Amino acid sequence: MATIELQQVEKKFGEVYAVKPMDLTIRDGEFLVLLGPSGCGKTTTLRMISGLEAVTAGRILLNGRDVTWAHPSDRDIAFVFQFFALYPHLSARQNIAFPLQAQGESRQTIDRRIKEVSQLLRIEHLLHLRPGALSGGDQQRVALARALVRRPAAFLMDEPLGALDAEFRESMRAEIKRLHLDQHATSVYVTHDQIEAMAMGDRIVVMSSAVVQQVGTPAEVYHNPRSLFVARFIGSPGMNLIPGDYADGMVNLPGGNCYPVPPIWQRSLHNQMARAGRIILGFRPEAAQISSDGPLHAEVYAADLHGSYNMLHLSLDGKDILHARASRQEHFPIGTKLRFDLHPEWVRFFNADTELAYDCEVAS
Amino acid sequence: MAAQSPAAPRLPVNFSTRVDEVSSRARLARFIRVVVVIAVAIIMLIPVTWMTLTAFKSRPDAVAVPPKIFFQPTLEGFVSLLTDRRQLTTEQIAEEQKRTDLTWIDQLALSRGQVITGPSDYPQRLLNSIIVAGVSTVFSVGLGLLSAYSFSRFSIAGAGDLLFFILSTRMLPPVVVTIPLFLMYRALGIYDTHFGLILLYTVFNLSFSVWLLKGFIDEIPREYEEAALVDGYTRLQAFRKIVLPQSLTGIAATTVFCLIFAWNEYAFALMLSADRARTAPPSIPSVLGTGGIESAAIAAGSLGFLIPVVIVTFALRKYLLRGVTFGAIRQ
Ligand SMILES: Nc1ncnc2c1ncn2[C@@H]1O[C@H](COP(=O)(O)OP(=O)(O)OP(=O)(O)O)[C@@H](O)[C@H]1O
Ligand SMILES: [Mg+2]
Numbered sequence: 001m002a003t004i005e006l007q008q009v010e011k012k013f014g015e016v017y018a019v020k021p022m023d024l025t026i027r028d029g030e031f032l033v034l035l036g037p038s039g040c041g042k043t044t045t046l047r048m049i050s051g052l053e054a055v056t057a058g059r060i061l062l063n064g065r066d067v068t069w070a071h072p073s074d075r076d077i078a079f080v081f082q083f084f085a086l087y088p089h090l091s092a093r094q095n096i097a098f099p100l101q102a103q104g105e106s107r108q109t110i111d112r113r114i115k116e117v118s119q120l121l122r123i124e125h126l127l128h129l130r131p132g133a134l135s136g137g138d139q140q141r142v143a144l145a146r147a148l149v150r151r152p153a154a155f156l157m158d159e160p161l162g163a164l165d166a167e168f169r170e171s172m173r174a175e176i177k178r179l180h181l182d183q184h185a186t187s188v189y190v191t192h193d194q195i196e197a198m199a200m201g202d203r204i205v206v207m208s209s210a211v212v213q214q215v216g217t218p219a220e221v222y223h224n225p226r227s228l229f230v231a232r233f234i235g236s237p238g239m240n241l242i243p244g245d246y247a248d249g250m251v252n253l254p255g256g257n258c259y260p261v262p263p264i265w266q267r268s269l270h271n272q273m274a275r276a277g278r279i280i281l282g283f284r285p286e287a288a289q290i291s292s293d294g295p296l297h298a299e300v301y302a303a304d305l306h307g308s309y310n311m312l313h314l315s316l317d318g319k320d321i322l323h324a325r326a327s328r329q330e331h332f333p334i335g336t337k338l339r340f341d342l343h344p345e346w347v348r349f350f351n352a353d354t355e356l357a358y359d360c361e362v363a364s
Numbered sequence: 365m366a367a368q369s370p371a372a373p374r375l376p377v378n379f380s381t382r383v384d385e386v387s388s389r390a391r392l393a394r395f396i397r398v399v400v401v402i403a404v405a406i407i408m409l410i411p412v413t414w415m416t417l418t419a420f421k422s423r424p425d426a427v428a429v430p431p432k433i434f435f436q437p438t439l440e441g442f443v444s445l446l447t448d449r450r451q452l453t454t455e456q457i458a459e460e461q462k463r464t465d466l467t468w469i470d471q472l473a474l475s476r477g478q479v480i481t482g483p484s485d486y487p488q489r490l491l492n493s494i495i496v497a498g499v500s501t502v503f504s505v506g507l508g509l510l511s512a513y514s515f516s517r518f519s520i521a522g523a524g525d526l527l528f529f530i531l532s533t534r535m536l537p538p539v540v541v542t543i544p545l546f547l548m549y550r551a552l553g554i555y556d557t558h559f560g561l562i563l564l565y566t567v568f569n570l571s572f573s574v575w576l577l578k579g580f581i582d583e584i585p586r587e588y589e590e591a592a593l594v595d596g597y598t599r600l601q602a603f604r605k606i607v608l609p610q611s612l613t614g615i616a617a618t619t620v621f622c623l624i625f626a627w628n629e630y631a632f633a634l635m636l637s638a639d640r641a642r643t644a645p646p647s648i649p650s651v652l653g654t655g656g657i658e659s660a661a662i663a664a665g666s667l668g669f670l671i672p673v674v675i676v677t678f679a680l681r682k683y684l685l686r687g688v689t690f691g692a693i694r695q
Contacts, residue, residue, distance in 0.1 A: 072590075083585070087588060089609045099596055103596055
């Protein structure tokens with residue numbers, strides 16, 4: 001059980017930042033997901049927490065103890081690698097016993113703990129095999145067992161499902177989540193898959209190009225993205241983002257569209273920006289409501305059938321594409337001109353220059 | 365094969381491959397492969413076989429034209445290899461023949477008109493070879509492993525230049541430096557010592573072993589060691605428990621190469637040793653002896669020289685044949 005605190009932690013490789021100074025507190029028993037595109041510094045962050053990579057500045061506290069310069073073996077943190085990193089010359093049992101041997105546990109204790117953990121992960125029948133003889137999913141189970149068996153203060157997992165087939169991923173995802181609910185160990189989980197992050201995380205840390213963009217629950221990062229990057233990155237498809245001009249409570253959008261700023265936003269926008277200026281309007285596909293008296297008009301560019309709903313690709317001016325969700329029953333042939341409105345509580349506005357979201361005093 | 369009556373219950377089909385059911389094309393391909401392998405093996409083995417045969421031939425048989433394949437085997441060659449002898453006059457021979465206390469070895473020498481004056485220094489030379497080659501191999505592989513690991517795992521300032529420098533010690537023909545080395549060794553008092561040869565062979569092999577082992581260690585994913593580090597081991601323990609077992613193949617290959625080099629080295633051994641530390645390669649030709657070429661003795665000496673390397677290579681064959689990583693990191 002542990003809380004982990006990063007204070008202004010940064011990592012530079014030469015002159016290049018892999019992680020820019022970041023503050024983060026990982027709560028006791030929390031399942032925290034580090035999410036971001038390739039190369040944004042997720043692995044580096046994890047490696048700094050584990051001690052495999054030295055920080056170039058900042059402090060790392062584990063349960064209040066400064067471990068910034070502690071050796072990895074002195075941190076009591078387990079690490080699950082993307083490609084499992086099971087020792088190929090040892091059997092599954094020896095792999096799992098390895099961390100216990102480092103702690104100098106007795107034979108009986110080792111046997112008992114291996115038994116417990118292999119029952120938990122259902123790998124008892126595989127213990128005599130070498131990693132090379134195991135399937136990807138079983139290798140991952142053994143890797144998890146090796147991490148679990150020593151009952152560490154915290155678990156770090158670097159894309160543990162990245163090397164698995166799609167079908168395995170889903171079931172292993174559920175399994176890891178179950179393990180977490182059982183054990184309630186502080187966990188940091190790295191992924192670049194936003195669906196995985198939304199499904200698993202108690203909180204999500206969204207990173208991009210070495211910077212933490214937002215920290216929040218899945219609902220927070222989905223509904224209230226703090227920046228354009230988060231808005232685009234979370235959700236599939238991401239949030240619709242339309243550049244426009246704001247003036248006198250109206251937003252002028254491409255294609256001659258004019259969107260009246262909803263009342264709940266009026267005062268907030270008024271306080272946060274000049275009377276007129278560039279602005280970016282954002283809304284999720286499900287915030288669009290097709291109705292003949294809506295203020296916005298668009299042309300249907302394409303439509304995807306998703307079974308339980310239809311995803312419309314709309315175009316305001318024949319160029320940029322928006323996504324809007326329509327019910328299963330509504331069919332719109334390509335080229336149809338339609339009008340739609342936006343659910344006022346689900347509309348978001350972003351500063352066109354800083355790319356950051358404007359706060360709404362009422363909406364949350 | 366008895367024909368089965370239609371009424372009999374059908375036996376389950378056995379799908380194991382039967383020779384009489386393999387297609388004739390496949391059998392032909394297999395036949396050709398076997399023939400090629402045998403042919404190559406024969407070509408490779410002829411010199412060794414010839415040497416072995418010659419070692420057991422008498423002097424006339426050894427130089428006979430056309431060469432004899434069937435002959436009366438004798439240990440003459442081995443006796444001349446392992447002993448120092450003196451040529452006798454006809455009277456002395458007659459005198460010697462009257463003696464009754466002669467061993468079969470003495471008689472063998474006598475049959476060629478010689479008397480044995482003492483053991484030869486071949487066993488000592490072979491022992492020198494074993495000491496020099498063995499110890500230098502242990503050092504070059506051991507030191508090479510540690511430096512290869514460091515080059516592979518740590519960021520070392522100027523690592524590329526250092527590696528090039530290490531390799532550059534190999535870029536000049538060894539013979540070029542024998543004279544300067546000879547003078548240096550004399551000045552340092554390590555001329556004709558085991559230490560001198562071991563030092564030279566170690567340094568010479570080190571470049572090779574660092575490069576070869578670095579390749580093998582680079583192949584071992586860092587994650588293995590990192591996993592060991594977070595599992596609670598120090599770097600040295602991780603090296604011993606993870607890197608070492610995984611690089612056995614590389615260590616075995618490097619050992620064999622270093623050993624063969626140190627074992628076969630001729631030029632330096634000739635220049636830098638005289639008597640105390642002289643190894644086998646420069647001494648075998650000196651068996652050439654008085655009064656004609658002792659082909660059988662040379663062959664016997666070469667045969668004895670071959671055996672230790674064969675034993676080591678054979679002992680390490682398990683590791684030489686095994687793949688670099690036994691289980692891939694993914695699967
Ligand atoms: N040892 C290193 N030396 C130099 N640059 C490095 C090193 N390790 C990582 N980097 C750089 O730091 C940045 C962040 O890398 P990191 O591995 O943390 O990204 P990531 O978010 O884990 O990406 P991925 O999803 O591809 O695993 C990358 O631009 C990478 O090229
Ligand atoms: Mg990564």
